[in-house]
Amino acid sequence: MRPAPVVLVSGTETVLADRAIRLLRDTLRAEDPTLEVSDLEAGSYAPGELLTLASPSLFAEPRMIRVDGVEKTSDAFLEEALAYLRSPADDTYLVLRHAGGVRGKKLLDAIRGGLGGGVEIVCAELKRDADKLDFVSAEFAAARRRITGGAQRALVAAFSDDLAELAAACQQLLADTDAEITEATVEKYYGGRVETTAFAVADTAIAGRHGEALGLLRHALASGADPVPMVAAFASKVRTMAKVAGARGGGNQIAAQLGLAPWQVDRARRDLQGWTDEGIGRVIEALADTDAQIKGAGRDPVYALERLVGIVASRGEDQHSPQRTG
Structure with missing residues (x-):
């Protein structure tokens, strides 16, 4: 990775992309502490913004212009960015974040073809x-x-x-x-992986994989996991989803408004696919009821948790709730 007049940071892995952009900024700032950093949102771009930010300043400080959400680019930004590539400004570093998809492909192809002297940093998801x-x-x-x-x-x-x-x-x-x-150190900090297991159950249920989530839950409980952190993990995830669902703007803007990290906003947006506001509301009600059930209001905390998994996996519809037997 190296600074260039145009840097395309592509791929779905937000953690790696955020680090790449931060490292570019730190590298440039180490070279010149007077570096000016500006941010744009490609999706809500106003015509002329790029040209204004790239214009030479009075004291000729180097500039870094970070553009988020290029995968949701407006036509205005696409047109002006393509024009900019034909004649990049001196002492200016344009950093474009594209998280995937076909929108903006013409711009990506131009950079990959060498227009503007750009480079690409690929931040693909780590699956293996x-x-x-x-x-x-x-x-x-x-x-x-x-x-x-x-x-x-x-x-x-x-x-x-x-x-x-x-x-x-x-x-x-x-x-x-x-x-x-050592393994003992990891065991000391994350022994039993109760919290980790809880989030794994919550993530799987939120994704709609009811049977898998139920299996993870039963395995965790059989391994000694406490139901209270389980519900807390669900509540944490759903609470973030509800906040992000009601917010408008780019990822960095929403993160600043809600006091979240950008990756948390991106994760919540992925989790929200297939959900409705009504479904989130019903899950929040189910969370409150389940919390009460496992803290003494009910006689069967395991059943309460299994019922919660069913409601979450159906995205707010209680159609997958397990049947009690015996």
Whole structure:
């Protein structure tokens, strides 16, 4: 990765994309502390904004222009960005974030074809465990810290569903410990993986995979997981979804408004696919009822949890609730 007049950051993995853009900014700022950084939203772009930001300033400071949401680009931004590529401004670095899809393909093809002297940084989703192990290894190597192979595998097993959570776990271990990271260290911090398992159950149910979520729940409970953190994990996910569902604007703008990280907004948007406002409302009601049931209002907390999984997996419709037997 290197600075260039135009940098295309493409791919669906938000964690890697955010890091790439942050590293570009830090690299440029190390070269010249007077770097001016500006942000644009391609989807809500107003004609002339790019030209205004790229115009030479009074003191000729270098400029970095970050453009988010190019996969939702307006026609105005697409037209002006293509024109800009034909004659990029001096001492200006245009960074375009495209999270996937066909919208804006003409602009991507132009950059990939060499117009404007641009480069592409591909941030594809890490799907294989081997890639996630490499990611963990790189996290600790960058900090010049030692971690055993067993500890790496334990971390990947605990946080295989979400790269952002895996990255956060690595950073927590780096911040809280001084010695070599071993399996015992991971066990100390994430032993039993109750919280991790809870989020795995919640993520699977939110995605509509009822049978798989029910299996994960029963396995977690059989392993000694407490029902209270289970409901808390569901509540945390649904609460974020509800906030993002009612917000308007680009990812960075919404994140700033709601006090969330950009990756949390992107994850909530993915989770919201197939959901309605009414469905979210019914799940929130079910969460309150389930919380009361497991804290003493009911006699069967396991059934209450299984019923919640059914309601969430049906996106607010109680059509998959398990039947009580015996």
